[in-house]
Amino acid sequence: MKVENKRVVITGSANGIGSSLARAFRERNAKSIVLVDLDESNNEKLANEINGIPYRANVGNEDEIINLIEFANQKMNGIDIFCSNAGISGTGGLLNASNDDWNNIWNINVMSHIHAAKHSLPIMLEQGEGYFMNTASAAGLLTQLGAAGYSVTKSAAVSFAEWLKITYGERGIGVSCLCPQGVRTPMVEDAPEIVGSLVSIDGLLEPDDVANEVIKAIESDQFLITPHPEVLEYMKIKASDPDRWINGMQSLTKQLIDAFPDAKNMLRDLEYEDESD
Numbered sequence: 001m002k003v004e005n006k007r008v009v010i011t012g013s014a015n016g017i018g019s020s021l022a023r024a025f026r027e028r029n030a031k032s033i034v035l036v037d038l039d040e041s042n043n044e045k046l047a048n049e050i051n052g053i054p055y056r057a058n059v060g061n062e063d064e065i066i067n068l069i070e071f072a073n074q075k076m077n078g079i080d081i082f083c084s085n086a087g088i089s090g091t092g093g094l095l096n097a098s099n100d101d102w103n104n105i106w107n108i109n110v111m112s113h114i115h116a117a118k119h120s121l122p123i124m125l126e127q128g129e130g131y132f133m134n135t136a137s138a139a140g141l142l143t144q145l146g147a148a149g150y151s152v153t154k155s156a157a158v159s160f161a162e163w164l165k166i167t168y169g170e171r172g173i174g175v176s177c178l179c180p181q182g183v184r185t186p187m188v189e190d191a192p193e194i195v196g197s198l199v200s201i202d203g204l205l206e207p208d209d210v211a212n213e214v215i216k217a218i219e220s221d222q223f224l225i226t227p228h229p230e231v232l233e234y235m236k237i238k239a240s241d242p243d244r245w246i247n248g249m250q251s252l253t254k255q256l257i258d259a260f261p262d263a264k265n266m267l268r269d270l271e272y273e274d275e276s277d
Contacts (some may be wrong), residue, residue: 001131001174001218007076009068009120011059012086012110015037016185019046021083026050028215030081035074037086059086060107065115069123080124081218084116085135085178089151097149111154112196115161121168129172131218134161138181144236145253153200161162165223176217180210181228202230207227220257 007031012018014037023261025033033052037043037092046055053075057064072079090105091097113134139147142155158177165175182200185207210227217225226232238245 001081001130001221003215003218005031006080007032007034007072007078008081008083009034009072009079010083010085010134011036011057011116011175012013013052014042014046017180017207017210018083018085020207021085021214022046022050022052023079023155024208024211024215026052030075034068034075035115036068046146059084059112059116060104061114062111065112066119067114069119071112073123078127079120079130080127081131081133082116082120082134083135083214084113085133086112086246087137088137089147090153091216092147092149094148105149105153106156109150110156110160110273111222113157116162117160121173125168125171131175131176132161132164133178133214133218135178136161138179138226138234139226139260141179141226141231142234143249145249164222174218174221176214176221176223176225178207178214178217178225178227179231180226181231183207183210202228 003025008025010021010025010033010130012019013022013035018035018037019042022033022197033050034055035043035047035052036055036057036059037155038058040054043054043056044059046052046182053072055068057068069079073145088105090109091101102146113132117132120130120132133156136157137144137154139151140156144151144154161175161177163260164173169175181202182204183206184204206228208262213225213227216222234245236249
């Protein structure tokens with residue numbers, strides 16, 4: 001789908017990949033862009049910069065997603081591209097994560113994509129076309145050391161995007177799923193040394209570069225977006241020899257524990273900062 005003259009919704013728009021996506025769509029002459037975030041201050045600044053439409057919503061709440069979609073549909077007279085980009089790192093580890101922690105990260109990292117698709121699809125199907133770009137993570141394809149909630153929810157996000165593409169692709173609905181490793185955002189740069197070392201193991205990408213990859217994927221109807229090419233190679237190893245892959249990840253965990261004095265505790269309860277923030 002060509003993005004020129006299209007009506008776009010972007011969640012998690014105020015910072016990181018989300019704000020870069022907004023600028024990339026504007027540079028390519030999207031017709032209108034609804035910017036969705038809880039960070040009203042930065043979102044308003046971005047809206048003024050790119051002539052976007054700011055909107056405040058908690059994407060983990062279905063009612064707020066319904067209201068957002070109704071708002072966007074009325075403002076833009078339709079929705080062509082929905083970038084479900086918002087996500088959180090959540091509480092790290094397993095032993096210290098409460099049911100509330102799990103519910104929160106599940107609602108934001110998984111159910112937000114489901115609610116967006118469920119309530120936007122009728123509009124897109126009536127139009128005869130539409131596109132979903134769901135931000136997940138390389139953690140959804142591989143795993144994230146120390147972060148059970150993040151790994152599980154990002155894996156579910158990838159799975160849902162795949163299902164959506166399989167089920168509605170022949171009815172004019174395009175789907176892309178973004179799965180980067182480390183992206184240079186303030187939250188990643190300000191993270192503890194071990195976290196920065198882990199997520200940047202194959203280099204930190206700039207958010208603008210990731211956004212450009214997303215635009216190219218949408219315009220070529222490419223499902224899986226892996227800005228770090230190493231991710232595809234890791235996937236091949238994981239698929240061909242799962243035991244080798246798991247042994248390698250266990251070895252990496254040990255190396256991190258040996259390299260960083262506080263790594264043992266952090267890998268048990270590691271908080272991984274999301275690329276989209």
